[in-house]
Amino acid sequence: MIATTTTVHTAFGDVPVTYTDQGEGHPFLLLHGGAGSQSVRAFAELLATTRHARVVSPTNPGFDGTPRPTELATIKDLAATHLALLDALDLHDVTIVGNSIGGWTAAEMALAASPRVTSVILVDAVGLTNDVGPMRDFFSLAWHEVENYSYYEPDHFRIDLDTLPAAATQNMAGNRATMLAVAGRAMGDPTLLARLPQIAVPVLVVWGAADGIVPLSHGRAYSTAIADAELDVIDTAGHLPQLETPERLVHDVWQFADKHAAFRPERGGEPPRAI
Numbered sequence: 001m002i003a004t005t006t007t008v009h010t011a012f013g014d015v016p017v018t019y020t021d022q023g024e025g026h027p028f029l030l031l032h033g034g035a036g037s038q039s040v041r042a043f044a045e046l047l048a049t050t051r052h053a054r055v056v057s058p059t060n061p062g063f064d065g066t067p068r069p070t071e072l073a074t075i076k077d078l079a080a081t082h083l084a085l086l087d088a089l090d091l092h093d094v095t096i097v098g099n100s101i102g103g104w105t106a107a108e109m110a111l112a113a114s115p116r117v118t119s120v121i122l123v124d125a126v127g128l129t130n131d132v133g134p135m136r137d138f139f140s141l142a143w144h145e146v147e148n149y150s151y152y153e154p155d156h157f158r159i160d161l162d163t164l165p166a167a168a169t170q171n172m173a174g175n176r177a178t179m180l181a182v183a184g185r186a187m188g189d190p191t192l193l194a195r196l197p198q199i200a201v202p203v204l205v206v207w208g209a210a211d212g213i214v215p216l217s218h219g220r221a222y223s224t225a226i227a228d229a230e231l232d233v234i235d236t237a238g239h240l241p242q243l244e245t246p247e248r249l250v251h252d253v254w255q256f257a258d259k260h261a262a263f264r265p266e267r268g269g270e271p272p273r274a275i
Helices: 038-050 075-089 101-111 144-151 166-183 191-196 216-225 246-258
Strands: 004-010 011-021 026-031 053-059 095-097 117-123 204-210 230-232
Touching: 004 075, 011 026, 011 038, 011 075, 026 075, 026 101, 026 246, 038 053, 053 075, 053 144, 053 166, 075 166, 095 246, 101 117, 101 166, 101 191, 117 166, 117 246, 191 216, 204 216, 204 246, 216 230, 230 246
Parallel strands: 026 053, 026 095, 095 117, 117 204, 204 230
Antiparallel strands: 004 011, 011 053
8 A cells, every 4th residue: 555645734834644545435534553554554454445435544743754843742733633634635524543542633633523524433542541540651661561461362463673674663663752742651631531521423432351551441431421422342352453353343443434424325415515
């Protein structure tokens, strides 16, 4: 899949955004977490090729060797950047799917109330603070500990860092630095929980029961705070269900997005236009 880079316009300046765009049909914006764009690459392809879906997958600026303007310094800034990408691509009736910090970003995008967005899916999202349950201090963990806490079956996903190409290890270090810069060490906003009831679009909260990074109490808090939100717990997944249970996640994501779509081609007519 060939990536494209475009410049989007935000209140804090112009931001180059690299993204892939595949498939046809209901539009999805797929947001990755700290593991970088590779952590959602296969899932994006699976969704685009097995459902009537168009999947746009941006790389968060500063991840995977991409540039990040210093003015882009918070998750709200990241949300504004991706909303500007929806504008640049003129997408409508969008379902946002975000994992980890991508989930936090998706929540902030939902709070921005863009008419382009009709549903949001939060997958093991960070963003809430420890008062809803202690979250693992990611930045204090050794790599093998990150693996242990991230997966239901960590031995299936272990990486030998000593065998990785230099470019890959540099990207991992850069991703970690960017995540610290925009999400902070706590990877949470003390004001977010109180703001969540303002979200007016349908929300599905998906959580891996074995997530040792962000406990299920955070998923329950998200689903309780957002009116009519649904909670979908996957017993055989950890922090990255798109890697451990991709077929289950595709099924659940598609069912929710299709149920809440504002436009379906078989109904005729044109997609709703953003105001």
